[in-house]
Amino acid sequence: MHQDQLHTRPRHGARTLGRRSGRRRSTIDDVARLAGVSKGAVSIALNGHPGVADATRARISEAARTLSWRPSLRAHALLASRSFALGMVISRPPELLAADPFFPAFIAGVESVLASRGLALVLQVVDGSPEAEAASYRRLAHEGRVDGVFLTDLRIDDPRFAWLTDLDLPGVAIGRPSAGGSLPWLETNDREGIRAAVRHLVALGHRRIAHVGGAPGYVHSVARRRVWADELRANGLQPSLFAEGDFTGEGGAAATRHLLALRQAPTAIVYANDLMAIAGMSVAIDAGLTLPDELSVVGFDDIPLAAHVRPALTTVRRDATDWGRAAALSLVALVEGEPMPDVTLTPVIFIERASTSAPPGA
């Protein structure tokens, strides 16, 4: 049902217009004048450099305080040829973005580091097209908007490594690049989650454990699939029950339909994310299966809904905030020319809920 279109002109609540009026912010000249010294002296004094008498320094500080002077970021940026900002380009179809709890948490983690350092985060969101994505990085670099970028959602043979090199733009990758690019990267630990999931199912007695993978082309999709396969083999099982997904509900449903139609259908399915897992559960229920008795399901992400569907979803939680923090510490060190810090990621947590149980007849 369509509602009438809302065609409106933004209104002003009062007469005031937003044009920035009034009170010029005080400059270093004002401080110098008030303290009765020169600009240079103020700069030296307030930056804690040696070369100015203590009494003078005190007088200057006092003047700065009364004028509530703050150094101009813009002037500083021009001088230093830096922007004191870091960038992030999120390139995903909107639907995939809406369901993913990763980015909000990751960004929150990033901020927690940047705020105290006086850095800002410039965010770019583009639909999945490579052209738009390339343009986005180009703009960031050419305008000098940012001093470095975070690379998330690594892809196989990711073109962005070459772009950054061309653009002479520093960056850190979150995850291990498929091909050895020339960029620093951060090891992640989400593979542990899949390992825990498979072990859990094996321990319950499952022998036919399927995997619904994420969108092909992503490094983490491949990595999760590999861990699933390795862990099965380590337990003497064949990793034959694989279906390709795409991280969407639709994709998860389709993959599940495919797996359930198999002559030797799985008794358990490990999904690359919660969205696909929940969609898969619905498909199984539609097919008349009782969960978890006839089919065990494990998701990945622990989205807020995971605990609130029926059966409640067994899944894996990783602390994306922590990843953001670690990535930010690394990128900051990189652009500041400091040595790479040691970063510690909070371990992945396997969360057992109600969607897994022993297989039928076990």
Add this chain to the structure above:
Amino acid sequence: MHQDQLHTRPRHGARTLGRRSGRRRSTIDDVARLAGVSKGAVSIALNGHPGVADATRARISEAARTLSWRPSLRAHALLASRSFALGMVISRPPELLAADPFFPAFIAGVESVLASRGLALVLQVVDGSPEAEAASYRRLAHEGRVDGVFLTDLRIDDPRFAWLTDLDLPGVAIGRPSAGGSLPWLETNDREGIRAAVRHLVALGHRRIAHVGGAPGYVHSVARRRVWADELRANGLQPSLFAEGDFTGEGGAAATRHLLALRQAPTAIVYANDLMAIAGMSVAIDAGLTLPDELSVVGFDDIPLAAHVRPALTTVRRDATDWGRAAALSLVALVEGEPMPDVTLTPVIFIERASTSAPPGA
């Protein structure tokens, strides 16, 4: 199950370090020199101002092209006392953020406007505390990071209006402020969604239609509740079945438990968002109810999972991308001193799925 901690140092894939090396970007002086004119002439020529001979202009353009010169954003920003960036502070507890499809879409819409204008979006994410939020705006303003900000998630007696006034920072509010602040604001149309939901349920024959509200204190929580109440009254029904939620699954579950325990329990519930609705459905199912026969449920947001739970959730979809676009057009006009544009919001869409039906015995 805990995995081992990942304690690692970011590695370099190759020897190259990220420190920006090499090739100095060409300045306006280089162009002037190459074209054999002065800086000023270059500026005038390349900005399309009158006052330079066509031949000279062509020569200058040519020189700029060969040197692939681009005006320096930083120099421009210093001169213009602007940052050519807009800001957005998201202040929410992480869990609420992770489940909300609003922001990714909204930001995508914002970007679609900013990109073509050479503006950037600076994003700040803080946990829900007011102090952190205030500090965030203060920082944005004092550092001159942004020329204006978007105000989302409007609250009753929102303190941010006063902050922006104090900070002399332009902004537009998304939604109608509770008290008449002095800020331009954008009318939204999400109330239509609730209206459509109630009408749908009334048409199905429901008489006891409850509402689980969003977190109190938000303008849109109150607005949705009011629309629900008004629409019930317009149909000769009493809006007595209300339970306060908080937009989380937990809150939605608790509110649902409360409503279902009532002597006169509702036959239908309209929730302020999908997350609470889905959690509510699970509570109802746990209580032994058959959905939708014994309880109809309507959500709000149309999250990607809505179609993939069972029963598939009847809900309301609004185009947050469109809101972002409209908000960006308005804020850009505001900071550029242009007249406020006419903006058109795509209508809200009511999506009927399987979680609603006629009430028992109808």
Add this chain to the structure above:
DNA sequence: TTGTAAGCGTTATCAG
């Protein structure tokens, strides 16, 4: 110990 001046890269003004 302090003041002066150059420079970062633009744009705008104002004589020539």
Add this chain to the structure above:
DNA sequence: CTGATAACGCTTACAA
């Protein structure tokens, strides 16, 4: 129509 020159706000050599 052109081309110096000042200004934006700061840092840092260098001179006093």
